[in-house]
Amino acid sequence: MIKxxxxxxxxxxxxxxxxxxxxxxxxxxxxxxxxxxVGGDASKSNSGLFSTSATMPVGTLECKLRxxxxxxxxxxxxxxxxxxIECGSIAPILYPDQLETAKGLTEKAFLNGVYDYEILPAKxxxxxxxxxxxxxxxxxxxxxxxQANQFILVSAMAENAAxxxxxxxxxxxxxxxxxxxxxxxxxxxxxxxIEAKWVINAAGLYCDEISKMVDECDFTxxxxxxxxxxxxxxxxxxxxxxxxxxxxxxTRGVLVIPTxxxxxxxxxxxxxxEDKTDKKxxxxxxxxxxAQALKMVPGLHFEDTITQFVGVRPARIPEGYDIRFSEKVxxxxxxxxVRSTGLTASVGIAGYxxxxxxxxxxxxxxxxxxxxxxxGIIRFADKTNEEKDALIKNDPLYGxxxxxxxxxxxxxxxxxxxxxxxxxxxxxxxxxxxxxxGRCQSGFCSPIxxxxxARELGIPEEDVRKRGEKxxxxxxx
Amino acid sequence: xKDCNYDIVVVGGGPAGLAAAISAKKNGAEKVVVIExxxxxxxxxxxxxxxxxxxxxxxxxxxxPEYAERFSVLAKENGIDFLLNTTAIEINEKTLIxxxxxxxxxxxxxxxxxxxxxxxxxxxxxxxxxxxxxxxxTAGTAQKLINIYGHRIxxxxxxxxxxxxxxxxxxxxxxxxxxxxxxxxIMPYLAGLVRNKIQCLDDFDIPLMLSHTVVDxxxxxxxxxxxxxxxxxxxxxxxxxxxxxxxxxxxxxxxLIPENELTRSADVTLSGITKGAVVNQFKQTDKPYxxxxxxxxxxxxxxxxxxxxxxxxxxxxxxxxxxxxxxxxEIPVTPGDGVRYVCPQRIACENADVDxxxxxxxPGRQTTLTVLDDSGILITKKLIRTTPxxxxxxxxxxxxxxxxxGKIVVCAEHKEVCI
Numbered sequence: 001m002i003k004x005x006x007x008x009x010x011x012x013x014x015x016x017x018x019x020x021x022x023x024x025x026x027x028x029x030x031x032x033x034x035x036x037x038v039g040g041d042a043s044k045s046n047s048g049l050f051s052t053s054a055t056m057p058v059g060t061l062e063c064k065l066r067x068x069x070x071x072x073x074x075x076x077x078x079x080x081x082x083x084x085i086e087c088g089s090i091a092p093i094l095y096p097d098q099l100e101t102a103k104g105l106t107e108k109a110f111l112n113g114v115y116d117y118e119i120l121p122a123k124x125x126x127x128x129x130x131x132x133x134x135x136x137x138x139x140x141x142x143x144x145x146x147q148a149n150q151f152i153l154v155s156a157m158a159e160n161a162a163x164x165x166x167x168x169x170x171x172x173x174x175x176x177x178x179x180x181x182x183x184x185x186x187x188x189x190x191x192x193x194i195e196a197k198w199v200i201n202a203a204g205l206y207c208d209e210i211s212k213m214v215d216e217c218d219f220t221x222x223x224x225x226x227x228x229x230x231x232x233x234x235x236x237x238x239x240x241x242x243x244x245x246x247x248x249x250x251t252r253g254v255l256v257i258p259t260x261x262x263x264x265x266x267x268x269x270x271x272x273x274e275d276k277t278d279k280k281x282x283x284x285x286x287x288x289x290x291a292q293a294l295k296m297v298p299g300l301h302f303e304d305t306i307t308q309f310v311g312v313r314p315a316r317i318p319e320g321y322d323i324r325f326s327e328k329v330x331x332x333x334x335x336x337x338v339r340s341t342g343l344t345a346s347v348g349i350a351g352y353x354x355x356x357x358x359x360x361x362x363x364x365x366x367x368x369x370x371x372x373x374x375x376g377i378i379r380f381a382d383k384t385n386e387e388k389d390a391l392i393k394n395d396p397l398y399g400x401x402x403x404x405x406x407x408x409x410x411x412x413x414x415x416x417x418x419x420x421x422x423x424x425x426x427x428x429x430x431x432x433x434x435x436x437x438g439r440c441q442s443g444f445c446s447p448i449x450x451x452x453x454a455r456e457l458g459i460p461e462e463d464v465r466k467r468g469e470k471x472x473x474x475x476x477x
Numbered sequence: 478x479k480d481c482n483y484d485i486v487v488v489g490g491g492p493a494g495l496a497a498a499i500s501a502k503k504n505g506a507e508k509v510v511v512i513e514x515x516x517x518x519x520x521x522x523x524x525x526x527x528x529x530x531x532x533x534x535x536x537x538x539x540x541x542p543e544y545a546e547r548f549s550v551l552a553k554e555n556g557i558d559f560l561l562n563t564t565a566i567e568i569n570e571k572t573l574i575x576x577x578x579x580x581x582x583x584x585x586x587x588x589x590x591x592x593x594x595x596x597x598x599x600x601x602x603x604x605x606x607x608x609x610x611x612x613x614x615t616a617g618t619a620q621k622l623i624n625i626y627g628h629r630i631x632x633x634x635x636x637x638x639x640x641x642x643x644x645x646x647x648x649x650x651x652x653x654x655x656x657x658x659x660x661x662x663i664m665p666y667l668a669g670l671v672r673n674k675i676q677c678l679d680d681f682d683i684p685l686m687l688s689h690t691v692v693d694x695x696x697x698x699x700x701x702x703x704x705x706x707x708x709x710x711x712x713x714x715x716x717x718x719x720x721x722x723x724x725x726x727x728x729x730x731x732x733l734i735p736e737n738e739l740t741r742s743a744d745v746t747l748s749g750i751t752k753g754a755v756v757n758q759f760k761q762t763d764k765p766y767x768x769x770x771x772x773x774x775x776x777x778x779x780x781x782x783x784x785x786x787x788x789x790x791x792x793x794x795x796x797x798x799x800x801x802x803x804x805x806x807e808i809p810v811t812p813g814d815g816v817r818y819v820c821p822q823r824i825a826c827e828n829a830d831v832d833x834x835x836x837x838x839x840p841g842r843q844t845t846l847t848v849l850d851d852s853g854i855l856i857t858k859k860l861i862r863t864t865p866x867x868x869x870x871x872x873x874x875x876x877x878x879x880x881x882x883g884k885i886v887v888c889a890e891h892k893e894v895c896i
Contacts, residue, residue: 234738234741277697279608279609279697280606280607280608280693280694281606281607282606283604283606283692285606286604286606303602305601305604306599306601307599307601308601308604308606309609385478385567385574385581385583386478386581388576388581389478389580389581392576392578392579392580392581393580396578396579397578399576399577399578399579399580400562400577400578401514401564401566401576404514404564405738407566439596439738440596440597440599441599441600441601442618443596443597443599443614443615443617443618444596444618446618447618447621447622447625447626450622451626461626461628462628465611466610466611466698467611468697468698469698470698470699471610471611471697471698471699472611472698472699473611474622474628474629474630475628475629475630475631475632475655475725475726477629
């Protein structure tokens with residue numbers, strides 16, 4: 001039995017932002033997640049955008065929290081050493097009827113307090129982004145939209161929270177709860193039982209299942225699948241702004257996104273599916289992304305994609321953020337309706353929830369010596385030759401290149417494994433330091449990474465997993 | 478940072494690099510060094526434990542490690558230096574920048590020979606839809622895990638692509654106790670060598686499904702099955718006729734891509750077809766101090782060819798470094814009807830034989846290979862059968878090289894097309 005003051009269920013963006021926020025105070029905080037790694041489901045497979053609230057539904061909690069969070073995010077990324085590109089976004093106007101939509105959107109943006117969301121003439125847009133279709137009628141420019149590596153952000157928040165005393169229990173699925181007399185007595189998990197004064201449901205895609213356990217679920221969560229292409233560094237046509245479709249009432253459409261890691265992302269689709277674990281790419285989905293993207297950026301070389309993937313995002317019915325301090329079950333806080341906006345909004349949600357906990361009577365005393373900052377793993381590939389030499393002199397394992405495509409060294413892989421909330425699987429290593437993220441898609445480095453993980457975790461190589469509980473890389477007899 | 482200087486620097490200690498280094502030394506280069514990222518020489522041959530190497534070069538049948546060993550011994554005997562566990566990361570004019578656990582090393586050179594080999598095409602290159610479980614390997618990675626690391630990778634295997642490594646792995650997996658359920662090939666003909674089909678598939682009763690492809694990969698954690706469909710004449714899957722094959726492993730043997738990222742840092746012109754450097758018969762790129770050979774230049778079928786080609790590269794690199802390689806006017810060599818590519822892509826009209834290596838476009842019987850210049854046929858050769866999986870070689874004799882007019886075109890015409 002584990003005893004804690006606060007149990008956060010779910011280690012996605014919201015769960016990790018909450019963990020970091022609560023780690024400022026003198027209480028015990030535990031985060032559990034069914035996955036082997038932080039990053040949740042939706043939080044680790046999305047487009048990594050920090051967008052303004054320009055097109056948000058006016059006056060909603062989602063709009064409010066995202067606006068607040070957007071203004072905090074750059075500071076947080078600086079504190080946590082999370083690289084961000086401040087590239088801005090352009091939505092090219094391709095058809096005459098989109099002109100009206102665009103005007104409506106700028107009005108909405110004004111109501112949402114976004115005053116720098118403007119329609120620019122085609123000539124100016126094309127000068128800013130020459131890769132766009134020369135036939136465009138104009139474009140909406142939004143200068144404060146940004147891109148970050150979403151996983152690095154989430155894992156940095158988790159790492160910082162852990163350094164400030166939060167306990168993370170991974171590979172740990174919540175199976176049920178003992179609830180009676182308006183109180184949660186025990187949370188049953190696939191590992192130990194947990195007793196907590198506060199239980200926060202930050203389970204994202206699975207938050208309906210958690211809320212059902214306390215009989216507090218008047219909504220449903222549906223998986224919405226988004227397929228993406230990832231482009232190689234050296235593809236000849238690259239965008240320098242986030243290129244988005246002019247959103248229609250139905251969908252936000254396809255985006256072409258420059259990334260901090262110098263890969264382009266193109267996607268997503270938005271297909272409602274039945275199965276929350278359905279992460280299959282489809283020929284139809286990939287073809288439709290390609291057709292839409294080429295209308296905006298006709299020169300894209302789709303033969304230069306190094307991988308395709310699926311992110312499943314939670315679609316709540318009814319829609320909208322819902323943050324609820326249960327009246328029926330004391331200490332239960334339900335967070336639902338957080339969708340793709342949640343990556344940005346996470347830090348706003350965290351502040352909002354913690355404030356609510358204070359109001360509900362939780363006594364929070366600020367810790368002395370809370371560590372505000374965290375340093376990222378120094379990436380060998382980004383350094384000059386002089387800096388590389390100095391890195392190797394200080395740590396010779398920086399001179400052992402394991403992943404040739406992304407120039408990832410053994411030192412970086414060891415740091416990924418041994419940092420707080422470290423990597424235990426190949427995918428977890430890949431997300432942290434990019435080993436296997438390049439053109440050969442781990443063909444050359446996977447045998448070595450398997451060997452390193454086994455050695456560092458002290459497990460047989462047959463037990464090394466790609467991810468999850470049962471995704472064994474080798475034949476486990 | 479450490480600085481050093483060599484007459485010839487060879488990047489890659491596989492068969493191409495070793496042959497080039499030895500040849501450079503024999504042709505007068507004094508200081509020759511081979512840069513190798515792994516801890517042993519031999520490159521990909523180390524994991525090719527099957528026999529079939531050396532029939533042309535040595536006139537006897539060797540395993541991959543044996544073939545590599547002969548060259549390693551020769552290289553050591555010839556006083557060549559080696560930097561093992563060292564990765565070349567950048568070419569900066571006439572300096573190669575390398576890293577190892579001692580730090581960054583700047584090696585200046587008279588001439589550089591690129592011999593980095595190739596990488597395997599991946600699932601993403603083919604855009605095979607489906608989930609992304611564990612158990613999807615390229616054939617070469619599987620070969621390394623099994624033959625070098627001694628791992629077992631799966632019990633029931635489907636192989637996509639009938640390339641040579643795929644077929645050799647079908648046999649290797651069968652010998653290791655796994656069940657290879659099918660080898661699936663999208664084209665109506667074999668991608669690799671016929672001898673490998675006989676020795677690796679037929680002898681082990683492994684079905685070859687031509688004109689089929691994988692249209693879905695199933696399984697969340699580990700591969701559980703693949704969905705396979707026949708393809709029509711335009712290589713589009715016929716979805717009404719899909720079947721599911723249960724397996725825990727999918728191996729991909731769907732082609733190789735020369736590993737030219739380092740080459741790009743030197744701004745060397747690459748061919749859109751071979752994905753290797755554009756070279757003349759000296760294996761010299763358009764940066765005259767950079768030469769290329771082996772699979773980084775174009776993907777070869779037999780290591781024996783690699784050795785011969787690389788000896789040329791090493792020899793001419795040495796002559797260049799010694800100031801003995803004259804620069805002549807060059808004429809282009811282009812693929813004509815029925816030919817996919819020709820290497821070299823240009824030739825300098827010297828008083829010496831010129832070897833042309835090329836692949837045909839489609840398999841056929843009673844093939845006539847022809848080399849023409851603007852004034853007509855230079856040479857011609859008849860073969861009983863040809864396939865795109867085999868590299869063909871034609872030699873323009875020295876007396877004809879001198880008289881070439883205009884440009885060279887290489888053509889292949891089949892009496893009977895085998896599709």
